[in-house]
Amino acid sequence: MKSSGSTALKIFAWLTVFAVAMGFLEAIVVVYMRQIYYPAGFDFPLSMLSPEMLSVEWIREIATIVMLAAIGILAGKNNLQRLLYFLFSFAIWDIFYYVALWLLLDWPSSLLTWDILFLIPVPWIGPVLAPVICSLTMIFMAISLTCLQEKGYDVRVKLYEWILIYLGAFIIFCTFIWDYSVIILRSGILTGSRTTEGAGQFWQMITEYIPLHYNWIIFAIGEILILVSMILILKRTKIKTL
Numbered sequence: 001m002k003s004s005g006s007t008a009l010k011i012f013a014w015l016t017v018f019a020v021a022m023g024f025l026e027a028i029v030v031v032y033m034r035q036i037y038y039p040a041g042f043d044f045p046l047s048m049l050s051p052e053m054l055s056v057e058w059i060r061e062i063a064t065i066v067m068l069a070a071i072g073i074l075a076g077k078n079n080l081q082r083l084l085y086f087l088f089s090f091a092i093w094d095i096f097y098y099v100a101l102w103l104l105l106d107w108p109s110s111l112l113t114w115d116i117l118f119l120i121p122v123p124w125i126g127p128v129l130a131p132v133i134c135s136l137t138m139i140f141m142a143i144s145l146t147c148l149q150e151k152g153y154d155v156r157v158k159l160y161e162w163i164l165i166y167l168g169a170f171i172i173f174c175t176f177i178w179d180y181s182v183i184i185l186r187s188g189i190l191t192g193s194r195t196t197e198g199a200g201q202f203w204q205m206i207t208e209y210i211p212l213h214y215n216w217i218i219f220a221i222g223e224i225l226i227l228v229s230m231i232l233i234l235k236r237t238k239i240k241t242l
Contacts, residue, residue, distance in 0.1 A: 008150040011075050012088065012143070018071055019089045023096030026064065030097075031104055042107065044114060044210045046123070057119050068093060080155065081146055088142035091135035098128055114211050117176055122184060124176035127214050134172060137223065141230060153237050161229045168225030175219045179211055 037047040049057065072086030101107050108115065111129035118124040149155045157165075183205045 008146055011085065012146075015071065015075060015085060015089050016092050019068070019092035020096045022064070022067070022089075023093045024100040026093070026097050027100030027104060029060070030101065034105070042115075044125075045207050046116065046209075048207055054119065061118055061120055064093075065090075078149075080157065081149065084142040084146050087138040091138040091142070094131055094135045098132065114214075122177050123180045124173075125179055125211055126176050130172075130175070130214065130219060133219075133223065137226060141226075144230070144234060148234070148237055155233070155237050157233055158236075161233055164225045164229035164232075168222040168229070171222035171225065172219055175215050175222070178215070179209070180206070183209060 034042050037049075068089045069086050071089055072084075073082045075085040076082030098108065107113070108128045111132065112127045114125060115128050115131075116123055116125050117131055145155050186205065
């Protein structure tokens with residue numbers, strides 16, 4: 001038992017080292033990009049990337065997820081641990097990405113500063129605090145469930161618990177993509193209006209849009225669903241073992 005717990009701590013420690021390094025690397029790439037596209041400092045509305053650069057950014061984002069998933073797969077002993085180690089690595093990477101940006105650019109000025117989070121399939125945006133909360137939740141999930149497994153508990157996630165987790169994650173995802181999804185729908189890109197005029201309207205709306213309101217209530221509902229599922233898993237696992 002002691003050996004298993006020690007092994008898990010070592011894995012978490014090395015995953016942290018890897019993810020922190022990745023966070024700083026990602027931040028440095030963003031420093032270069034902001035120097036090109038936002039020389040006066042990053043802010044909304046967004047500067048539009050060319051189709052070629054947008055494709056490059058999509059590849060970079062996919063590569064980042066693949067790297068984090070690969071390290072989770074290598075570290076885990078079973079499918080649940082592989083997922084948890086991936087979530088842990090992703091969370092540490094995301095938090096230290098912002099730490100690095102703050103050290104390098106003195107940005108964000110606060111946790112309520114808006115940022116662009118991802119670009120696939122549409123731009124994800126939200127206050128920095130929102131992804132940080134998500135990251136802290138993922139760290140809690142990863143450490144608590146992995147440590148239970150390493151202590152000999154039979155950790156199993158039932159179907160309805162997975163449903164709660166994925167539903168909560170989907171709700172949070174919707175809060176991030178809502179603004180630009182609405183812009184796409186209004187421009188007619190997804191409703192059959194693929195004319196040059198419709199495309200021009202879309203780009204104009206993108207380059208003029210400044211987000212002002214984030215739906216924290218919907219975000220909280222997603223978080224609560226995930227945390228309720230975690231409470232159910234932890235409670236059931238400990239009672240069953242006793």
